Amino acid sequence: MGGGRMVQQRISGIGHWWQQRLTAVALVVLIGWLFIALSTVAGGVSSPLHEVAKNWVMRPFNGLCLALMLVMAFWHGYLGLGTIIDDYVHGDALNRVCHRLAWLWCVTFAGLSVVSIGFLYGGG
Amino acid sequence: MATPRPLSPHMQIYRPQMTSLMSISHRVTGLSLLVFAPVVSLFLFLLAFMPSGAGDVVGWVVVLGSNAWGAVVLFIVSLVAIWSLFFHLFNGLRYMLWSMGWGFGLTQAMISGWFVLIATSTASVIAMRSLLVAYGGW
Structure with missing residues (x-):
């Protein structure tokens, strides 16, 4: 792991490896939960989908797990995207720009998810 | 600048193998999930x-x-999203086992690769089916 170029990525090799694995384990559990939880709603949907979805997210445990899942997903995605960028984007300046964009993309949508779920928590 | 990272194998001259194809697919499905x-x-x-x-x-x-063509588009987009999720999930589990030192042999990697592909297809069919059933119910 040593000797990587680490232009923008200031996470050390070991730290990166562990973050990748820990977020992966968390995602296996959370996605497993998501499928079980969704399969209980899937049958007999009568009211409009967006209302069903809203009521589902507003239940505290669902909202908490969904927020956690999306944060873990974008964190995991940022780490993976960083690895792909370092493998294929070789110019120093362009590499740095790509890392910035990857960070912006993941933080924006993770933040959007948390803020939205938090707002729904407060009663919409 | 620190030592540059080694260049990935040139795909054009590299014979496709289970390990390399699963690896590149893991990256592609990861990117796909970052879009979905x-x-x-x-x-x-x-x-x-x-x-x-x-x-x-x-x-x-x-x-x-x-709309008939719209339905085709919806079907394909949903399938890509669902396939990406299950492939990345199951192949990710395969890599976790590798990280723990299990299944690193060539034969085991072959078997686990096929296992991932079969599990992904099965789970995708089940998920697509429940999606269509739910869709028809609305």
């Missing part, structure tokens, strides 16, 4: 701050699905 996950975020944003907008979006999807 924001759809969930944006829908949550609408649910929270513009509930009527969320209703509109659901309505547009229903309209799109009522």
Whole structure:
């Protein structure tokens, strides 16, 4: 792991490896939960989908797990995207720009998810 | 600048193998998920701050699905999203086992690779089926 170029990525090799694995384990559990939880709603949907979805997210445990899942997903995605960028984007300046964009993309949508779920928590 | 990272193998002159194909697919499905996950975020944003907008979006999807070609597009997009999720999930589990030192042999990697492909296909078919059943129920 040593000797990587680490232009923008200031996470050390070991730290990166562990973050990748820990977020992966968390995602296996959370996605497993998501499928079980969704399969209980899937049958007999009568009211409009967006209302069903809203009521589902507003239940505290669902909202908490969904927020956690999306944060873990974008964190995991940022780490993976960083690895792909370092493998294929070789110019120093362009590499740095790509890392910035990857960070912006993941933080924006993770933040959007948390803020939205938090707002729904407060009663919409 | 520190030592540059080694260049990935040139795909054109490299014979496709289970290990390399699964590896590149893991990256491609990971990228695909980074495109699909924001759809969930944006829908949550609408649910929270513009509930009527969320209703509109659901309505547009229903309209799109009522058109024959629109239904094909919806089917393919859903399949890509679902396939990406299951492939990345199952192949990720395979890599976790590798990280723990299990299944690193060539034969084991072959078997686990096929196992991932079969599990992904099975799970995708089940998920697509329940999606279609739920869609028909609306």
